[in-house]
Amino acid sequence: MAYKILIVDDEKMLTELLSSHLQKCGYEAFVAENAQQTISMLNVYPDLILLDINMPEIDGLELCKMIRQNVVCPILFLTARITEQDKIIGLQVGGDDYITKPFSLKELTARVAAHLRRDERSKCAPKIVSSQGLIVNLAERTCFYGEKPLNLSNREFDIVEFLMRNANQIFDRERIYEAVWGLNAEGDSGVIKEHIRKIRNKLKEATGREYIETVWGMGYRWKK
Amino acid sequence: MAYKILIVDDEKMLTELLSSHLQKCGYEAFVAENAQQTISMLNVYPDLILLDINMPEIDGLELCKMIRQNVVCPILFLTARITEQDKIIGLQVGGDDYITKPFSLKELTARVAAHLRRDERSKCAPKIVSSQGLIVNLAERTCFYGEKPLNLSNREFDIVEFLMRNANQIFDRERIYEAVWGLNAEGDSGVIKEHIRKIRNKLKEATGREYIETVWGMGYRWKK
DNA sequence: TCAAAAAGTCAAAAAGTGGTCAAGTTCCTA
DNA sequence: TAGGAACTTGACCACTTTTTGACTTTTTGA
Numbered sequence: 001m002a003y004k005i006l007i008v009d010d011e012k013m014l015t016e017l018l019s020s021h022l023q024k025c026g027y028e029a030f031v032a033e034n035a036q037q038t039i040s041m042l043n044v045y046p047d048l049i050l051l052d053i054n055m056p057e058i059d060g061l062e063l064c065k066m067i068r069q070n071v072v073c074p075i076l077f078l079t080a081r082i083t084e085q086d087k088i089i090g091l092q093v094g095g096d097d098y099i100t101k102p103f104s105l106k107e108l109t110a111r112v113a114a115h116l117r118r119d120e121r122s123k124c125a126p127k128i129v130s131s132q133g134l135i136v137n138l139a140e141r142t143c144f145y146g147e148k149p150l151n152l153s154n155r156e157f158d159i160v161e162f163l164m165r166n167a168n169q170i171f172d173r174e175r176i177y178e179a180v181w182g183l184n185a186e187g188d189s190g191v192i193k194e195h196i197r198k199i200r201n202k203l204k205e206a207t208g209r210e211y212i213e214t215v216w217g218m219g220y221r222w223k224k
Numbered sequence: 225m226a227y228k229i230l231i232v233d234d235e236k237m238l239t240e241l242l243s244s245h246l247q248k249c250g251y252e253a254f255v256a257e258n259a260q261q262t263i264s265m266l267n268v269y270p271d272l273i274l275l276d277i278n279m280p281e282i283d284g285l286e287l288c289k290m291i292r293q294n295v296v297c298p299i300l301f302l303t304a305r306i307t308e309q310d311k312i313i314g315l316q317v318g319g320d321d322y323i324t325k326p327f328s329l330k331e332l333t334a335r336v337a338a339h340l341r342r343d344e345r346s347k348c349a350p351k352i353v354s355s356q357g358l359i360v361n362l363a364e365r366t367c368f369y370g371e372k373p374l375n376l377s378n379r380e381f382d383i384v385e386f387l388m389r390n391a392n393q394i395f396d397r398e399r400i401y402e403a404v405w406g407l408n409a410e411g412d413s414g415v416i417k418e419h420i421r422k423i424r425n426k427l428k429e430a431t432g433r434e435y436i437e438t439v440w441g442m443g444y445r446w447k448k
Numbered sequence: 449t450c451a452a453a454a455a456g457t458c459a460a461a462a463a464g465t466g467g468t469c470a471a472g473t474t475c476c477t478a
Numbered sequence: 479t480a481g482g483a484a485c486t487t488g489a490c491c492a493c494t495t496t497t498t499g500a501c502t503t504t505t506t507g508a
Binding site (some may be wrong): 190197214216217 | 464465466467468469
């Protein structure tokens, strides 16, 4: 199946040029001309996003931040200006690389290919699980929200991993205990409660969002 | 078995184009040109519905609300206009996504595929029971009327589940007690009466309908 | 028409559940 | 092996659910 590339730019000329070129190169190309279109286009699950920084209405950087809430694929900025400052901001909002205008099509496709390759590698090796901008690296046992590390302890990480792998399902404390501590491990007595509290604190601290929901009388559920 | 897609639009040109394209992609396509046709078409149990918002006679949004009374499959709006306001209203009436006209066939099929995939995932796990627009998710133990959550407590949910599973049958309070609390559990003394009252209140609040009927001297019955 | 039985309502007591905290224990590392 | 981090425990509080019993309303049949 062909890689899907989403092009976000308001200049029709450019988007047409790019999309036809990328299609020739064997990619599937999708175009969005504004923020709204972009967000709804994320449903096609693009493998890579080309994002123009200079757009009317909404800033590309701002848009990037929004995209990152839902998606982990590489995001490459298309931009005229590029200072060190820009670069730092770009990375902060979750961008992966810059391509400065004007660029040759050859250069563009080379970069696109490189990032897809890299993404492919990271996909098979460490295994990354992502949920609303939260990136969990199972190989390194780390958890980041953008640049921010969560610093989960071992037990905490295990619990998060278990809940994320089974997102949207409800588990009572006993089931979580079994899953994380191992079967026929004795008792719970509230350890989970305490761990959940710690995890929630760290998640809140880093992301400002609620990930773990309490279903009264039933248990906990990871909201995807 | 091919996915069934229902296309609701009054422009013959468009519906023919769409249906032939979707058929080429391996889907089964059905067309409805107005509200009446749509409602009767629901009997084929479509897996996904493409719904034009701008139709004469009846508003697409209104129609969507009616469809949702009977059906849980994804509903995608086809629309020219699209503001934040539209989006919110669309979601309130039970829509799942928007596709703005004009759109490419490629984009359309991508979105259709994405939603079918998503729906497939949620289908295999939880098991959904539906009764007159009331959707009960056994896995999550939630109960919705369209968008409105019922917020049943555990005991309440158990009772509703039992009655719904055995719809149209009459059970006296003792039988319900046995079924929900477990056999040779002692006494009833009116607990059921109270729970039934709570459930009725919540059902009434959310749906405006009566689901639980009292058969005097005999017990209660869930009206399907 | 009236009284008894059945069903419905209400408020308050009882039981159960989850969140928080502080203190204890274990484990690991320097 | 001392110190600190991670893990566990139990007690407490706040809150929700469940149950109870007294009371009212409705229905039925003599």
